Amino acid sequence: MSLFWLILIVLAIAVVGYVLGRARAMSSAGGVRSALHSLPSYYGANVAMKAAVPALLLLIVWLLAQPFYVNSDISAMIPDSAISDGSSRGLVLAEVRRAARGLDNAVAAGAMTEEFARNARADFNDITVRLKEAGQIVTSEITQPVLRAAQRYRVLAAAGNFYMTIAVILVAIVGALWGLRETNAQFRARNTVEKGVRVILIAAASIAILTTIGILLSLVFNTVEFFKLYPAADFFFGLTWSPSFSGRGGSSELGIIPLLWGTFYISFVALAVAVPIGLFAAIYLAEYAGSKVRAVAKPLLEILAGIPTIVYGLFALLTVGPLLLSVFGDNGIGIMKAGTAVMTAGLVMGVMLIPFVSSLSDDIINAVPQAMRDGSYGLGATKSETVKNVILPAALPGIVGAILLAASRAIGETMIVVLGAGAAARLSLNPFEAMTTVTAKIVSQLTGDADFASPVALVAFALGMTLFVVTLGLNIVALYIVRKYREQYD
Incomplete structure (x- = not known):
């Protein structure tokens, strides 16, 4: 039964x-x-x-x-x-x-x-x-x-x-x-x-706590199995990612540094797009927009958060990549060789993160008491001076926490990277080259032709454990900042 x-x-x-x-x-x-x-x-x-x-x-x-x-x-x-x-x-x-x-x-x-x-x-x-x-x-x-x-x-x-x-x-x-x-x-x-x-x-x-413990234990057990077969020092400090799907993976080089570099590089580009646009949008909605404009603009902006990431990935592959290639490719400046690149994935991921930054920042800015605004106006400050010198400093800890939460979301993204950034694991500063991330390699290692008893397949769990620790650390720092420095207003 x-x-x-x-x-x-x-x-x-x-x-x-x-x-x-x-x-x-x-x-x-x-x-x-x-x-x-x-x-x-x-x-x-x-x-x-x-x-x-x-x-x-x-x-x-x-x-x-x-x-x-x-x-x-x-x-x-x-x-x-x-x-x-x-x-x-x-x-x-x-x-x-x-x-x-x-x-x-x-x-x-x-x-x-x-x-x-x-x-x-x-x-x-x-x-x-x-x-x-x-x-x-x-x-x-x-x-x-x-x-x-x-x-x-x-x-x-x-x-x-x-x-x-x-x-x-x-x-x-x-x-x-x-x-x-x-x-x-x-x-x-x-x-x-x-x-x-x-x-x-x-x-x-208690389900949330038990679920987290279960996820952690499943990763830990398989990660321990991986490190029995592959040296931990070579994994954490290796500069080459070159898995071999033949045999038991003995000839593979499984250094995580190129994957971490690609993960942080693409996340940095995404945050460089999302933070200014999201923060400026939040300031406009909270301080300048009328009630009618806000009632329409904020829900429309938050619709971006509901779009499936596979749709963003297709947008990066079919629209943003060819557009960047036409400008920076052989017919343009000539510094871009293919549509899949760090810049392609970073731009699209940044668009996806805009609602995370704007919505959280908007709520934090609105939490600043009106009395602080009135006091600033009473001293002769203009609207822009009040925003710059009073509201933003008061809301800054919460805004930083929102940015860190968006960063953890960017680090864990998969489909946009798979379709928009390529699959090359390399150490490079050129944002117009193809790179890959930890999440993309987790997908490829578990859907490839590797024997599940080899390090080439088990490395996916070690990658997942590393990603878990990184994102958990970011979330803890973000919550610590918000709770420690948040002003408590009556």
Whole structure:
């Protein structure tokens, strides 16, 4: 049974429990609502909560714990001789899981029968060919130990899912019966439900923290695997990015410096476009524009933030690139060789960032008290002098924070860079040359032809970890600046 239908069954049990709990409460009070301690809906909600919450909690715990048990069992099936040089047991287990998913998808697509997928005597070369023909991502060749482990993985996963389904449904039914059993006119259902809702709200508020921890751990584990295969010093201080998709990536040079240079260079060009335009737009909207103009101009400006980045990328590729090439290319100044360049991506990314800078700066400028403006006018200052000498200094910490947030957004951009900046990893000061960024290389490394047990594929996680640390640092600095220097006005 799929996870969707299991959750649907649990929710259906909870709904039935709600109806029965409400009816049982009214029956225990002889149909008189005033004889109940709580409203009838609280009694129904108590039964529904006791049916759904423990069952869904068990489902989450089971889904988290089952992979650890399955991986431990599968790991014992893989001999040390099956782990080649330049690989590790964790990478081989990743190949096993990927092969198992490939077998599941191939069976679902009709590329092979379930009996053939489970056949212990099946030829692993034939399995590899069939999986590739079915469009499944596998390594260059599935080995015999990996195939046997993948077949065992499928059996354990299927059994675990079956027992999980039975256990979750039983817990939901038992919880509903428990709630019905304690339902009577004197039961304090409202108190119980409100405590339960409080716990649910706390759990919901913790999702963001838990999600961040999960993302971080997934990056850390795969980054550690990468640094077991590739020297950290060569990665962080290498000046050449030259991945080799042949073999296990032993001849690859995976220095991150050219990628960081391209990332910061394109982000700098984008900020050079977005900061002046966005800041001037914010000053105009906050200090000079009338209410009617502001009501129209600000929403139109913020529409830019809602345009998908792939559309910006196409705009860079089809419009901005050829336009710059016509001016700076061979028919013009002659310093630009192709439409994909730092300047192309930077200009378009800058346009995309304008709403981030303008909207945040506008809100910060409007937060400056009117009394400060009136005091400046009372001393004889003009409008422009008030803006320059009073309003901007008061709003400067918030504006700096807005710029840093826009910078972190620029550093994490992908599609504009992929389509507008090219794919060359180089160290150059020429803004009319093609360069690439960390995010673009993460995409290319995970969609290339590399073996997932090689450093060439695992480097994507090390790149992601580096990018995570950089953007997190920028966000922390921005929030620190805003909170430390923000004026608190009554």
